[in-house]
Amino acid sequence: MAPQATAGPRPIPWHLVSYGFALIVVAGLSYFLWRMPLQVSDNVALIMIAQARSVREIIGTELRTGSWQMRPLLQLSVNLAFEIADALGAYFLTFKGIQIAQLSALLLMFTRLLRVANARDFAAACVAVVAVVGMHTFYSTIYEMYPINTYMTILVCCALALVLADGPPSWWRDPAAVALFVFALFTVETGVLVWVIIVSAFIVGLRGVTIRGVAGLTAVLCIYLAVKFFWLTGGVPALDQVSASFGFRSYSQQELVENFSDRRLTFYAANVASSLLTVLFAEPRAGWWRFTQVVVTGQPVPLAMWLYVVTSTASTLLIAWFVWVRRQAWRRLELGRGEQLLAVFVAVLGANAAMSFPYTKDAIMSPTGLLFPLVLFGALREALGRIGSASRPLGIVAACFLVLLSFGWTLRAASVPQALLRTAYYYQQQWVHVDQWQIDQGLHYDGAQLALIDRLRTEALLKEVPDVDRVNGWMRWAGFLFDRP
Amino acid sequence: MGRISLRSAVAAWVALPPLAMAAATLAMLGLAALGVHPFWPHQELTVQEAAQTGNDAAVARLFMRGADPNAPGLVFGDSRLLTPLEAAVDSRQAHTVKTVLKYGAEIEGDAGRAAVCRAYAHAEHLLPLLKAEGAPPIEPSMCPQ
Numbered sequence: 001m002a003p004q005a006t007a008g009p010r011p012i013p014w015h016l017v018s019y020g021f022a023l024i025v026v027a028g029l030s031y032f033l034w035r036m037p038l039q040v041s042d043n044v045a046l047i048m049i050a051q052a053r054s055v056r057e058i059i060g061t062e063l064r065t066g067s068w069q070m071r072p073l074l075q076l077s078v079n080l081a082f083e084i085a086d087a088l089g090a091y092f093l094t095f096k097g098i099q100i101a102q103l104s105a106l107l108l109m110f111t112r113l114l115r116v117a118n119a120r121d122f123a124a125a126c127v128a129v130v131a132v133v134g135m136h137t138f139y140s141t142i143y144e145m146y147p148i149n150t151y152m153t154i155l156v157c158c159a160l161a162l163v164l165a166d167g168p169p170s171w172w173r174d175p176a177a178v179a180l181f182v183f184a185l186f187t188v189e190t191g192v193l194v195w196v197i198i199v200s201a202f203i204v205g206l207r208g209v210t211i212r213g214v215a216g217l218t219a220v221l222c223i224y225l226a227v228k229f230f231w232l233t234g235g236v237p238a239l240d241q242v243s244a245s246f247g248f249r250s251y252s253q254q255e256l257v258e259n260f261s262d263r264r265l266t267f268y269a270a271n272v273a274s275s276l277l278t279v280l281f282a283e284p285r286a287g288w289w290r291f292t293q294v295v296v297t298g299q300p301v302p303l304a305m306w307l308y309v310v311t312s313t314a315s316t317l318l319i320a321w322f323v324w325v326r327r328q329a330w331r332r333l334e335l336g337r338g339e340q341l342l343a344v345f346v347a348v349l350g351a352n353a354a355m356s357f358p359y360t361k362d363a364i365m366s367p368t369g370l371l372f373p374l375v376l377f378g379a380l381r382e383a384l385g386r387i388g389s390a391s392r393p394l395g396i397v398a399a400c401f402l403v404l405l406s407f408g409w410t411l412r413a414a415s416v417p418q419a420l421l422r423t424a425y426y427y428q429q430q431w432v433h434v435d436q437w438q439i440d441q442g443l444h445y446d447g448a449q450l451a452l453i454d455r456l457r458t459e460a461l462l463k464e465v466p467d468v469d470r471v472n473g474w475m476r477w478a479g480f481l482f483d484r485p
Numbered sequence: 486m487g488r489i490s491l492r493s494a495v496a497a498w499v500a501l502p503p504l505a506m507a508a509a510t511l512a513m514l515g516l517a518a519l520g521v522h523p524f525w526p527h528q529e530l531t532v533q534e535a536a537q538t539g540n541d542a543a544v545a546r547l548f549m550r551g552a553d554p555n556a557p558g559l560v561f562g563d564s565r566l567l568t569p570l571e572a573a574v575d576s577r578q579a580h581t582v583k584t585v586l587k588y589g590a591e592i593e594g595d596a597g598r599a600a601v602c603r604a605y606a607h608a609e610h611l612l613p614l615l616k617a618e619g620a621p622p623i624e625p626s627m628c629p630q
Contacts, residue, residue, distance in 0.1 A: 120493075126507075406499045461549060
């Protein structure tokens with residue numbers, strides 16, 4: 001009888017534990033998303049289009065109108081979702097199911113990108129996952145539905161692009177990357193970030209998508225730009241298309257024209273700078289320097305504003321430290337995984353900010369906001385690895401800093417449900433007055449469409465949504481911690 | 486060895502806040518599965534309470550579930566029984582008054598008179614709306630003190 005080998009304790013599968021953590025976060029958010037009715041504005045009109053127009057009509061309209069926006073797949077996605085909802089006879093269930101599926105896919109792909117291998121990685125991963133949810137750019141991707149949130153769609157596409165780039169090359173990755181890029185690009189303009197991610201990843205050595213795939217993506221981009229700028233008569237949006245913020249206030253469309261017609265470049269540059277800074281420091285928000293304004297005018301700074309600015313700034317400082325301690329690797333171009341992801345982040349940050357020049361808001365920067373926690377993970381991991389080598393006083397200071405940072409991001413993430421409940425309450429009230437809304441918007445629908453609106457209204461009103469101003473416990477505290485855009 | 490322990494301890498403390506959030510989430514989901522919602526008092530409002538707080542959606546939901554649009558009931562902070570219309574006037578919100586009327590609250594007769602008196606006391610800006618919707622034209626002196 002052969003002697004039994006003495007087996008040590010089985011190693012903990014930390015990567016699976018991190019997936020479990022991500023799924024709990026998804027489940028918690030989904031619980032609140034499930035209570036949130038579909039919104040009326042920006043949603044009902046699109047569903048009515050889906051009911052009234054065929055796929056061919058939608059593509060034709062997109063190409064004929066010559067709009068500066070070219071988003072045929074946006075309405076097609078809504079159409080497809082509507083067809084499924086119609087077949088199932090469950091509109092809320094379908095649209096909400098898509099939202100939760102997107103959220104799950106996003107956080108699971110994000111966790112995959114972390115490549116958690118040990119307990120130290122897991123600790124950093126926990127902070128990174130709550131930072132995804134706590135990022136101010138993330139909230140806009142889940143609280144609105146049109147009825148599919150386009151920004152969330154692009155987030156999923158960006159995460160998938162990085163997953164495709166981050167792996168061994170194989171025959172299916174190149175065509176998958178091209179198909180993903182086509183889908184993202186013709187859904188919304190920020191889909192171009194899929195190209196930025198894959199190309200920048202390729203340059204720094206993440207070559208799951210090969211040079212052939214990169215060439216294919218670039219060809220698609222050239223065709224897109226040719227159609228957009230040469231075939232369609234559009235181009236850059238005019239100043240009077242959307243309201244925006246600048247400095248210490250917001251401007252209506254008319255005010256934008258009056259104040260910036262002769263200095264567009266200043267306005268555009270301010271938007272790009274605002275977009276860059278908001279990801280790194282949570283200030284300004286949508287072009288509005290709110291925190292600075294409150295400080296300069298001597299008003300008390302709300303707790304939520306402190307929380308957001310301090311956690312984001314501290315995280316950026318940690319990332320800056322990470323770059324500093326790895327400077328030799330940068331000089332020798334010996335890029336480890338952390339450096340590779342940081343380089344992709346910088347490329348996406350620049351491209352994303354540049355694309356926001358006509359106007360900026362939190363949601364537009366959400367792709368960069370997704371990569372920020374990924375880079376934060378690398379910095380945290382490095383810091384946790386070095387903490388034992390530091391002198392005792394420095395080690396204690398660093399440990400306190402990291403624990404407080406983790407606490408700050410957790411508070412940000414844990415306050416998101418309160419904001420979701422508040423929005424849910426607001427959306428539900430909208431449905432009571434949807435008839436008046438149609439009159440105000442000058443919308444005229446036929447009998448079938450009105451019957452559908454009535455159905456959607458019934459689905460929305462029968463949901464139990466608490467009045468968030470009348471809740472107690474954690475939800476009351478969370479109201480002070482969420483910095484609403 | 487001591488250094489390794491320090492690393493592990495710091496990593497554990499860093500993971501603690503997110504893990505506490507995850508534990509709270511699991512507890513919340515478990516309780517929710519049992520019909521208990523720990524983050525808010527999950528008690529159904531009466532239609533009068535919903536109207537008084539301007540919660541149009543809850544008003545509509547309760548009417549859709551068969552609540553009587555004219556039955557008096559208790560509201561927050563008042564010992565008297567109010568009809569949904571009176572409670573809506575208490576909310577001082579025109580949209581809530583319209584919601585209650587849309588779902589069948591009577592505005593003529595005694596119900597309308599009571600609502601107008603309530604408006605004289607709490608929300609005079611709603612008087613034109615009530616009159617336009619058909620409330621009896623009464624003077625403040627005709628209202629009970």
